[in-house]
Amino acid sequence: MIKHIVIVGGGTAGWLTAGILAAELAGGAESSVRITLIESPDVAAIGVGEGTWPTMRTTLMKIGLSETEFIRECGTSFKQGSKFVGWKTGAENDAYYHPFTPPLGSAGVNIAAAWKKGFGELPFADAVCLQSQISELGLAPKQITAAEYAGSLNYGYHLDAGKFSGLLQRHCVSKLGVVHILEHVSQIKSTDVGDIESLLMSGGRKVAGDLFIDCTGSSCLLLGQHMGVPFVDQSAHSINDSAIAIQVPYADEDSAIASSTIATAQSAGWTWDIGLSTRRGVGYVYSSSHINHDDAEKELRQHIAKSVGVDKAEELAARRIPIKAGHRAKFWQNNCVAVGMAAGFIEPLEASALALVELSANMIRDELPVSRDALPIVEKRFNKVFSYRWERIIEFLKLHYVLSERRDTEYWRDVTSPNSVPEGLQELLDLWTYREPYYNDMLHCEEIFPAASYEYVLFGMGFKQSSERAVRKSDGIAGGIAMIENNLRSVDRYAKVLLSNRELIKRINTHGLQRI
Numbered sequence: 001m002i003k004h005i006v007i008v009g010g011g012t013a014g015w016l017t018a019g020i021l022a023a024e025l026a027g028g029a030e031s032s033v034r035i036t037l038i039e040s041p042d043v044a045a046i047g048v049g050e051g052t053w054p055t056m057r058t059t060l061m062k063i064g065l066s067e068t069e070f071i072r073e074c075g076t077s078f079k080q081g082s083k084f085v086g087w088k089t090g091a092e093n094d095a096y097y098h099p100f101t102p103p104l105g106s107a108g109v110n111i112a113a114a115w116k117k118g119f120g121e122l123p124f125a126d127a128v129c130l131q132s133q134i135s136e137l138g139l140a141p142k143q144i145t146a147a148e149y150a151g152s153l154n155y156g157y158h159l160d161a162g163k164f165s166g167l168l169q170r171h172c173v174s175k176l177g178v179v180h181i182l183e184h185v186s187q188i189k190s191t192d193v194g195d196i197e198s199l200l201m202s203g204g205r206k207v208a209g210d211l212f213i214d215c216t217g218s219s220c221l222l223l224g225q226h227m228g229v230p231f232v233d234q235s236a237h238s239i240n241d242s243a244i245a246i247q248v249p250y251a252d253e254d255s256a257i258a259s260s261t262i263a264t265a266q267s268a269g270w271t272w273d274i275g276l277s278t279r280r281g282v283g284y285v286y287s288s289s290h291i292n293h294d295d296a297e298k299e300l301r302q303h304i305a306k307s308v309g310v311d312k313a314e315e316l317a318a319r320r321i322p323i324k325a326g327h328r329a330k331f332w333q334n335n336c337v338a339v340g341m342a343a344g345f346i347e348p349l350e351a352s353a354l355a356l357v358e359l360s361a362n363m364i365r366d367e368l369p370v371s372r373d374a375l376p377i378v379e380k381r382f383n384k385v386f387s388y389r390w391e392r393i394i395e396f397l398k399l400h401y402v403l404s405e406r407r408d409t410e411y412w413r414d415v416t417s418p419n420s421v422p423e424g425l426q427e428l429l430d431l432w433t434y435r436e437p438y439y440n441d442m443l444h445c446e447e448i449f450p451a452a453s454y455e456y457v458l459f460g461m462g463f464k465q466s467s468e469r470a471v472r473k474s475d476g477i478a479g480g481i482a483m484i485e486n487n488l489r490s491v492d493r494y495a496k497v498l499l500s501n502r503e504l505i506k507r508i509n510t511h512g513l514q515r516i
C-alpha cells in the first residue's frame with residue numbers, strides 16, 4: 001500500500017508538490033497518506049523563479065491559500081503575459097505581446113484570417129484581445145470588488161520566490177499536516193528490485209517511504225545520481241547557459257508596476273524585467289560562448305541604468321547562475337519521480353518551469369494508485385506525457401528565435417540557424433506557411449502551449465505565409481471581424497474601471513479581497 005510519500009527538497013517545487021498532494025490525499029482518514037518533506041540545511045534553494053502562469057490561481061485555491069495573504073506576503077503583483085522587446089529586428093519600436101488571455105474566436109471562427117482581412121495594420125494581439133493594451137497601460141486584471149482568484153482578464157503572478165516557499169511551508173505544515181524534516185540526505189538505500197526503500201540523514205536518522213519525490217533541484221539526487229537515469233542535453237536547441245540576476249528597488253512606494261514580464265533581446269541573449277510589488281527582479285539570460293560573464297554583467301547594468309541611472313545600476317548586487325539546458329531521459333522510475341529542476345530546466349523564457357511543477361504534482365495526485373503494484377503503468381504514462389511536454393516546451397521557446405530577422409551579432413546568427421530548429425517545430429512552420437494555425441494542430445487536449453500561443457508569437461514576430469489559402473465559409477470571417485471591432489471598442493470601457501497594478505495591490509494590502 002502507498003501510505004507514506006517522501007519529498008526530498010524544500011525549494012518551490014518541493015513545497016508546491018507537498019501542498020498539491022497534501023490538500024487532496026492527506027488529512028488523517030483511513031485512506032489518507034502521510035507526507036514528509038526533507039530539506040537540507042546545507043543546500044540553498046535556487047531562489048529565482050518569479051513569474052507564474054494563470055494555472056497558479058487554481059493551484060493556490062485548491063491548496064487552500066488565501067489570495068490576499070499570498071499578495072501581502074510574497075511581494076506579489078499581477079502578471080498578464082509577456083512583452084517581447086527587440087526580438088524581431090532590434091529597431092526602436094520593435095515589440096509584441098504574448099498575453100495570457102487567448103485570442104477571441106472559437107472553432108467556428110478563424111480569428112487570424114479575420115485579422116488579416118480587415119485589421120492587418122494593427123498588432124495581432126491588440127486586435128484579437130484586450131489584454132496587451134490593458135497591460136501596456138499598467139492596469140490590473142481585476143477590480144477590488146472581484147473575489148479572490150477571479151479576474152476580468154486572465155492573470156498569473158510575479159512573486160518573490162524565497163517568500164513564496166516560506167509561505168507554502170508554513171501553510172503545508174500548519175494546515176495540511178505535512179511533516180517537515182530539516183536534515184541533509186546523505187545515503188539512499190534500495191531494495192533488490194531497485195525501488196528506494198529509505199533515506200539516511202547526515203545525523204543518522206532513517207526515513208522509509210513508499211513513493212519518493214525528487215525535488216532536489218539540478219543535483220537530481222534520487223532519480224539521477226542514485227538511480228542513474230541519464231540527463232538529456234538540449235543545448236543544441238537552447239544555447240543559453242548562464243544567467244545573472246539583480247534586484248532593483250523602486251524609486252518610491254508609488255512607482256508603477258509593470259503588468260507583464262518584459263523580455264528584451266540583448267547582444268547574446270535576453271533580459272527579463274519582473275515588477276514585484278516590493279522591487280523589480282531583473283536578469284540576463286545569455287550564452288557564455290558568445291559573451292563572457294563580466295561583459296554580460298556590464299550589458300545588464302547598462303540596461304538597468306536606463307531606468308535607474310548609471311550610479312544606482314552600478315551599486316546593485318549581482319548573482320550569477322549557471323543553466324544546464326535539458327531534462328532527464330525519464331521522470332519516473334520504480335517508486336521515484338522527479339519534479340522541478342530535478343526533472344529538467346530550459347531557459348526561463350515564457351516562465352514554464354513552475355507550471356510544469358504544477359502539472360507534474362497534479363498528475364501524481366490524480367494517478368496515485370492505492371498500492372505499489374500499479375506503479376509500473378503510472379510510471380509509463382507519466383513518462384510518456386512529460387516527454388511530450390518537454391518536447392513541446394523546447395519547440396515553443398525556439399520559435400521565439402527562429403523568426404527573428406536579427407543578424408547583428410554572432411549570437412543572433414547562431415540562434416536563428418536552421419540547423420538548430422527541432423524537427424517538430426519545422427514541421428509546424430512548414431504547415432503554417434500555407435494556412436493559419438488551428439486549435440487542433442496540437443495533438444493533446446491539455447497542451448502546455450496551445451495553437452493560440454503560437455499565433456501570438458508567430459504574428460507578433462511578423463510571420464508571413466508563402467501562399468494565402470482561399471477564405472472558406474468555415475473561417476467565419478464576418479463573425480471574426482465583428483469580434484475584433486467589439487474588442488477594440490471595449491478597451492476604453494475596461495481602462496476606465498480598472499485600477500493600476502500598484503493601486504490595486506495597495507488596496508488589497510489595506511482592505512483584502514473577498515474570500516471565496
Ligand SMILES: Cc1cc2nc3c(=O)[nH]c(=O)nc-3n(C[C@H](O)[C@H](O)[C@H](O)COP(=O)(O)OP(=O)(O)OC[C@H]3O[C@@H](n4cnc5c(N)ncnc54)[C@H](O)[C@@H]3O)c2cc1C
Nearest residue numbers: 009010011013040046048049051185216217340341353354
Ligand atoms: C535564472 C532563472 C530564472 C527563472 N525564472 C523562472 C520563472 O520566471 N518562472 C518559473 O516558473 N520558473 C523560473 N525558473 C525556474 C524556477 O526557479 C525553479 O523551477 C523553481 O525554483 C523550483 O526549483 P526546485 O525547487 O526544483 O529546486 P531548488 O530551488 O534548487 O531546490 C532544491 C531543494 O533540494 C534540497 N536538497 C538538495 N540536496 C539535498 C539533500 N542531499 N538532502 C536534502 N535536501 C536536499 C535543497 O535544500 C533545496 O531545498 C527560473 C530559473 C532560473 C535559473
